[in-house]
Amino acid sequence: MDSLVTERLLLTRPRMADSAPLLAYREANRAHLEPWEPQRNDRFYTMQAVEERLRQMARQAEENSAVYWLLRFPHSAQVVGECSFTNIVRGPFQACHLGFSLDSRHTGQGLMHEALVAAIADILDVHGLHRIMANYQPRNSGSEKLLRRLGFEREGLARKYLKIGGEWADHVLTSFINPRDGETPYA
Numbered sequence: 334m335d336s337l338v339t340e341r342l343l344l345t346r347p348r349m350a351d352s353a354p355l356l357a358y359r360e361a362n363r364a365h366l367e368p369w370e371p372q373r374n375d376r377f378y379t380m381q382a383v384e385e386r387l388r389q390m391a392r393q394a395e396e397n398s399a400v401y402w403l404l405r406f407p408h409s410a411q412v413v414g415e416c417s418f419t420n421i422v423r424g425p426f427q428a429c430h431l432g433f434s435l436d437s438r439h440t441g442q443g444l445m446h447e448a449l450v451a452a453i454a455d456i457l458d459v460h461g462l463h464r465i466m467a468n469y470q471p472r473n474s475g476s477e478k479l480l481r482r483l484g485f486e487r488e489g490l491a492r493k494y495l496k497i498g499g500e501w502a503d504h505v506l507t508s509f510i511n512p513r514d515g516e517t518p519y520a
């Protein structure tokens with residue numbers, strides 16, 4: 334699907350026309366997102382880099398290796414969040430990795446939960462995946478609560494799992510398994 338509508342949000346597939354609002358979102362949330370993401374250099378916060386990222390997203394979507402969503406309030410051009418299902422692997426695995434972030438001015442209102450309920454239904458029901466993996470740093474209590482409330486189950490702790498802010502950081506591993514496993518045409 335090209336867009337998803339929830340009670341308060343509109344989710345759309347990123348397009349080149351989204352470069353300016355996506356850059357504005359990234360600039361406004363630089364300090365908010367830095368503790369949880371790979372180290373970004375100053376170039377990451379330029380229009381050229383955002384356009385490259387959008388082209389990469391379009392390529393991955395075309396190859397069916399990722400599904401990206403931008404979050405907005407209806408009738409607003411401003412981007413208020415992102416979520417992504419990347420590293421889509423088919424065959425006997427049928428799995429992907431979930432990533433998400435929300436504008437710091439809109440956290441604490443249940444918005445990411447609302448967006449992910451719709452985006453997860455799409456990736457399971459429309460794309461037919463079996464497992465969604467989501468990993469967070471042990472001190473990321475916002476992500477921990479969100480994933481638990483969505484039904485993700487803790488599977489373990491991976492030491493020095495991702496390089497965040499230039500340091501290898503431990504991550505809690507969680508997964509959500511398609512409750513209708515076995516009924517999809519991809520099985």
Ligand SMILES: CC(C)(COP(=O)(O)OP(=O)(O)OC[C@H]1O[C@@H](n2cnc3c(N)ncnc32)[C@H](O)[C@@H]1OP(=O)(O)O)[C@@H](O)C(=O)NCCC(=O)NCCS
Pocket residue numbers: 365366369432433434435436439440441442443444445446447468469470473475476478479
């Ligand atoms: C993690 C993150 C996406 C959570 O966004 P969020 O929208 O606040 O998350 P939720 O949808 O789960 O909202 C839960 C909060 O909204 C509150 N809330 C208010 N109204 C609500 C409603 N109608 N429904 C549900 N929750 C509601 C809850 O009480 C909860 O508040 P609390 O955090 O004080 O306990 C956001 O904090 C973020 O972008 N963090 C930085 C990036 C990041 O960590 N990314 C993930 C890396 S693994």
